[in-house]
Amino acid sequence: MYFRFPTSYEQDLQLFNSPGQRARYVVAAIVFATAPWWASEYLLSQFNLVLIYGIVGLGLMLLTGFTGLVSLGHAAFLAVGAYTEALATAHGWSFPLSLVAASTLAAVAGIAVGLPALRLRGIYLAIATMAFGFIVEEIAARAESLTGGNAGRSVAGLEIFGWPVNSEARFFGVTAVIAVALVFALRNLLHAPTGRALIAIRDSEISAQSMGISLARYKTLAFTISAAITGMAGALYAHKLRFLSPDQFTLLQSIEMLMMVVIGGLGSLQGAILGAAFFVALPQVLGEVKDWLPPAIGQAPGLQPTLFGLVMIAVVLYEPLGIYGRWSKLRIWVENFPLVRSGTFRRQRTYQRSQRLQ
């Protein structure tokens, strides 16, 4: 058991708030940094997918988990980033520059969606972003000279200043650096005034406004940053798959992204990565288990979406903080063993606004 007695305000700004936490992250960092030496090419390829979806998750988490704005159009930002990267690479732009271009263009798209979205909330915002998703999908299908239309477009391999990123291990290095940098940046942001303003908007718009937070400015900012991060993921996605077509950026993808952050755990950066890992691992695990199941279930069509749906329902009902929430509880249980009381994790009954008036 660890008791924390901070003696200066600086201490509260540190990256980790206990030696145990730091140890856990250092071990995880060492394990994953050495992955190219112990993991197979296939496993590394899966790690890369986790990281790319993890970056998407980080972007969406900032918007949905921290600012409380639901987006059903995030696949569109991924598309903008991916196609920009494909075009920029085709024109011989070097990778850092094309990554910035992909991210910037996605950010511009984010502003374009964010501004009209200022007047919308909840389900209406979700519908507006969904419409944006359809528009981008349609443009990707029609602008054949740029995107190759429905026939698709192949993307050149990644090359950074003459260093060919031609193996999964090298690609893992690139995505890991970008993902870690983004986690750091977002973690910083959330512990600074900007991030707190976003959290304030999520929890109560009216009082955020009364505290001097401009809703228009911070909501647009959230959309912009979220889109920029997703655009970055799009650039990596383009090089990972080497082939882009509009059917990779449909509403279904947007919904899956949203499910990913909800299952991972809304309101935590760790949740974005864990959600992505779950998202990539589930089909794999299912593939392994399939043969053990009775054929009526194992070979049933739509097994994977059904399972996704069931997990989603379970999360919403029993663990609103998702995988990360479950992990936190497990950790607290182990740390406090054998002193955990049965009521430690009982959810407090909070009064909804309408209930209070009764």
Next chain:
Amino acid sequence: MGAGAALLTLEGISIRFGGVTALREVSFSVRAGEIFALIGPNGAGKTTLFNVVSGIYPSQAGSVVFDGQDLGRVPPHRIAALGIARTFQNIELFDHATVLQNLLIGGHTRRRTGLWQDLLFLRSTREAECRLRAEVEQVIDFLELQHYRDALVGNLPYGVRKIVELARALCVGPRLLLLDEPSSGLNAEETDDLAFWIEDIRSDLGITVLMVEHDMALVSRVSDRVLALDQGRVLALGTPAEVQRDPSVIEAYIGSADR
């Protein structure tokens, strides 16, 4: 009782929601350094008046002047920076954040760092955070919230949340504090503490207080002047004793003696 020049002046404020007139030609002014209470039956327009002052409803007629500045065209998020902080009748805290985070958000108007500084957590951000934290800690000490610093607001009892909301308003560093029913839902002991705090807020922190309150004992105890509203109209204005004796106020609350 430092009753100085007028800090907040409302002149002929009228608001209509469709066919309902919420406020009708309301005029009064709050002097710097006083505790000014608004009373009135439910639906009298007290909270509407607060929402006009904090810019949430643009007033359709009349003017609101705070410290020489017309608030008519000021958007709601600029009101805090001018030195007006408020609490809400039904508590509008950031439920999924800790008490400390809530109070730090209160200091938002004093932020000096930009997006890039925040993203990289540069030295400037680090120093600004420590400074803000020191200011917030003073408010925590003032309202005795030390125990709750790292608690999630959503898990706190109602009475504590009420105080956290008051603390958050103080973190704005206001000159005028708008309290919307600060004692509702508090028990006798908590209301007693609140009365002390409101007096201290005025005398120690030099903040002018404008509050909506139903608890007449609290109103008589702390406020210098009271304005009674009914159906959007000013009924009476004066010291708590004068207003309580006013026949039109008595009529509004319990009906007239002769029919």
